[in-house]
Amino acid sequence: MKHIKYIIPLLVMGISLFVSCSNDDDGTDSTFIPARDRGEEVVRATNIIEEYLTTHFYNYEEFQNPPADFDFRIKFDTIAGDNADKIALIEQVESKTVQDRVNEDVSYTLYYLDALEGAGEKPNFPDLATISYEGTYLNVPFEDEDGSLENFSPYTKIFDSSIVPVKFDMTNVVNGLQDGLIEFKTASTIITNPDGTVTFEEFGVGAVFMQSGLGYYVDVPAGSNIPLYSQLIFTLQMYESEIGDQDGDGIPSFMEDLNNNGLEEDDDTDGDLAPNYSDADDDGDGRPTSDEIVVNADGSITFPDEDNDGTPDYLDSDS
Template sequence: MKLKNSIVFAITFISLWSCKKDDGPEIEVVPPRSLIEVAAEDDAEILEFLSTHFFNYEDFLNPQEKFDYKIKFDTIAGENGRKTSILDSGELPGIEFGVETISVASSSFGIDDGEVADHKLYYLIARQGSGDFPTIGDNSILRYEGLLLNGTLFDGSSNQPLKFYLSNPGLRVGFAQAILKLKTGDSFTDNGDGTVSFENYGVGVAFMPSGLAYFNTRAGSIPAYSPLIFKLDAIAYEKDTDYDGDGIPSILEDLNGDGNLNNDNTDGDFSNSGPVYNHLDTDDDGDGIPTIEEINLDSEGKFESVRDSDGDGIPDHLDKDS
């Protein structure tokens, strides 16, 4: 397995706490569990699953004409007793299995105990795509299924690709980072019946602890403190996505270059939903002049370069005094 460098992410998150009416019954508020303890428990549960289950790797190693490139899990037992576990699947030709360590602070979930815990995101790539990798600042187009470790399906896009902005503050950290592991497809075919078939797209799975997902919050049918599995088909992505339409590709608004767009907020703007980071802000320096009017665009109206009118080394769109 490959261990990647630890990445510290700050996730915008609002925790709704129970309250009681003066004339109502007293409600017991259960304090959140330790992020560090839960991370260790989740990791043990995920490793247990990975070591006792296999996926249909034989279908991927020798795909038949009508194979749908869907990943399926089963338990290593009985007639499947000699199958290669998911944990060891990286030893198979053409299959990649890895782990990335991501540090998360409890404050990301509105908890003020000061804990910071390393979380392991495990990922399986059953088929790498023939296209390119998206960046954390791009819109990604994919199909997915979300499962609990017991196999319960809690979410799925069926066969319809959906678009996700990978730096959306509300998107789960583990989900976004897993998508970055997969190259997208390189072509598509119009079937003539209103449907489109995508070709050579990446197919993989992410196994993530609750600290990279919803942690102590129940989300729909997902219980609190639940490790999650996401099956992913990386169909396509929008290169150089400009999410806020300010003329600058979102990935270029990662000013400190740490791979996290949600900690770059030049003017300190806030809204009702939280900080307005530069990649979400059409006036990055808050000087009343739209960012798109303070940069250089090419003849097609696309970003060309920044502008520094007063020569102080700070681009106009980040400089209130320019």
């Protein structure tokens, strides 16, 4: 049985994981270079990720037969020399298709590695997740003139990490990590010890490999030194999650995904540019959403429809 013991901060959020916000260009900078086309960049980025997965392996043998002092952390290395017979990551990862948040016509094959499944529950996409992690960027220093990867020579560098478990609002991390976190299960048991530390048992361990369009693209965090268009790799331990209600309106944020597409950004009932999950008055009628629902004693929610028009009051501006 795997377990880990740490003191958990009440709420600490890493800088580099946050979705950064770009400044509007005022057109006065003559050196401004438009960002690459996202549809074209996804092809290049996916080639880089898949080449990495083909040429690298992880310490799967330690996970299969954990030594006494094993910390259940994923480590990568190149398939070469003494490691020439190792199983490539590409043969061990799973994948799924996820949506670009900027261009709806662009989608990505997101690869993720489930090294240890975990025995708890998977979080929903707008939940709060407690994890420890290591973030690495994958960069290609040069390419042929035609953009081919014949001289592919990637290098990686860690840009953020936390050994101590950290709680993140999953709507505030880079999209690829958010899309990946929902694939990992939490710990089966969480024990608060007399000394204030917390023990997690049977937690999930994995990794996410994301194209630049699911990471920072050209909008890298200030001071991070992450190259533009870098692909990102996160290794992680998934410990705990709790239901997110970012706007405090009494409706769990996953229930405010009205079109059921697993994205929190594109549900905006009143068109005020504040998505429902972060809007305390979803229908813009001046009456808080929390006053237009009924939270029952068992925690379930009833959605009244006073004018019986088929639209719940909290989404009905003329109810």
